[in-house]
Amino acid sequence: MGDRLSFYIRRIRERLWVRPLATCVLSVVIVFLAKLADRQDIGRYVVLITHDSVEKLLTIISSSMLVIATFAVGSMVAAYASASRTATPRSFSLIISDDLSQNALSTYIGAFIFSIVALIGLKNGYYDKVSRFTLFVITVLILAMVIVTFVRWVDCIARLGRITNTVEKVEAVTIKALRRRRRMPNLRGIPAEGLQHRGQAVYGESIGYVQRIEISALQTHAESAGLRIQVAALPGTFAAPGRVLAYVVGDQGAQVDFDPAPVAQAFVIGAHREFDEDPRFGLVVLSEIASRALSPAVNDPGTAIGIIGSFVRLFALWVEPVDDDDRDDSECDRVVVPEISVQDMFDDAFTAIAREGAGTIEVASRLQKAFASLSSLDDAAMRDAVTLHARRALARSELALALPDDLEEIRRLATFALSVQPGEVKEGVISP
Structure with a gap:
């Protein structure tokens, strides 16, 4: 039941309107809760706040928050478009569920609704001395929260949608999916x-x-x-x-x-694959980003090399032993469920990169070095997958590379990757 609830909560978080709507409702509730302060016998302890001072403060917030919220939406939409264009459209759900961006938009809209409703109540004499003081304190706190949120959000929006930020988000969600599948x-x-x-x-x-x-x-x-x-x-x-x-x-x-x-x-x-319970989807998305980076229109081998490093981290995580305390024991003895095939995971991760990067010496060499690292892990299934993909990558490079020296280097690296034994370390054989 908990897993099912978590699955649907994550789907709700991907809807951009949910959090702002909840913030608007909370803002309206806070406006009316401030009136409850008049029921407390603390009038002689609070400072007298004039009607005009609260009104001017609320007017400033109401007039500025709508502009900032509109600017935030425009910036976020531009970041989403950039992520879909430079990375892959499959990463859109991760970008749109960014907590900091959603919190910022919710804060701006919530502050706007709060100021409007509070201003209406103030104009109609809804607040007395104590509740007016309470409303003033709440307004100052909201203004401070808006300032802090804006400063943090500016730093976030500068990175949101950039290729490195997108890769980090995809890798992080894939790590969570892999760990969850390792436990179950x-x-x-x-x-x-x-x-x-x-x-x-x-x-x-x-x-x-x-x-x-x-x-x-x-x-x-x-x-x-x-x-x-x-x-x-x-x-x-x-x-x-x-x-x-x-x-x-x-x-x-x-x-x-x-x-x-x-x-x-x-x-x-x-209609779409989801990252939560599908670790292979994260590998596919990372591979798509690398493949697009290696296209002639982009020509960014550095991104592909970085993603190869991500794959090494992910597959090393996959073969890590799981503590008995962390493992979720089988509860459903009438349901047989196969495990994910390591060979399928390698196909998802490395096939496109090996194809698109076969003629780029930097990528082809880094790919063989990654295979050597993964071959040293103590996992028979992974070693079999390394053997198959190292040979395929070498065959593709033999067809794509024209310079004999480059081809000889790839052959040397492939030979080394195929010869590494689990736990074996050969210093100086492969340069960084």
Whole structure:
């Protein structure tokens, strides 16, 4: 239940109107709560604040906040367009959910609504001495908050939408998704352990990407109907006609009559992939950014090299051992869920970079050095993936590089990457 709530909360956070709306409601509530101060017998302790001083302060805020809010929206839209144009449109959801930008916009709009409503109340004699003093204090605090928010937001908007900022955001959200999947490699189901797809197939009711699987719902249905369910489409899979989502059998492996609707409904399908429960999507987005940077129109190999470094960090994180205290044990013993394939993850990450950067010596060499680093990690599946992709990258470079010296350097680096053993360190063989 907690995971499901978190999933939908993150979807709400991606809506730009939600936080400003909540701030507007809070601003109106604060205006009326200030009146409650008149019920307290503290009139002799507060300073007398004139009607004109509060009115002028609220007028200044109301006249300036709308302008600042309009400027903020324009700057944010320009940053979103820049991110989609220079990086990839798939990063838009991360940029728009930036907390600092949303907080800034919410603060400006909330301050504007507060000043307007408070000014109306003040003009109509709603506030007495104590409540007027309270309103003055609240207004000063809001003005100070607006100033601090504006200073912080100027620094944020200068970076928002820039390619380095976008890469950092994508890498950060991919790290979270990888760590979550490492804690739950089978999404709280049980491992496949070499089982083949068997049983009656269940197909999707809509077309789109699997964003989330309600494993607990599958477990509940399987217990009530006496079924065993094997998931065939992990989050990130494109569900289309003919694409199996799951296979269902009876407790004894026999064919049974069952209602496929509850099984299909446990797969949340949407028009777009989401980062939360789909670690491979983060790899795909980073690879798209690197591929665009290597296009002739952009010609920015430095960005691709930086993303290769990001991939090394991400894959090193993937093979880190997980403490027993951090691992979420399997709770759904009737639902079989396969783990993510390291080979598929390498395909998502390195195929496009190897293709687009095959003729760029800086990128091709950095790619082979990354393979050497990953090959030294103590993981058999990753070493197999390194072997395949190092050879593919070398084959592409052999077709793309014209200078014999460059080609010889790539061959040397590829040979080294293929020879590294887990935990092995060879000083001086590869330069930085």
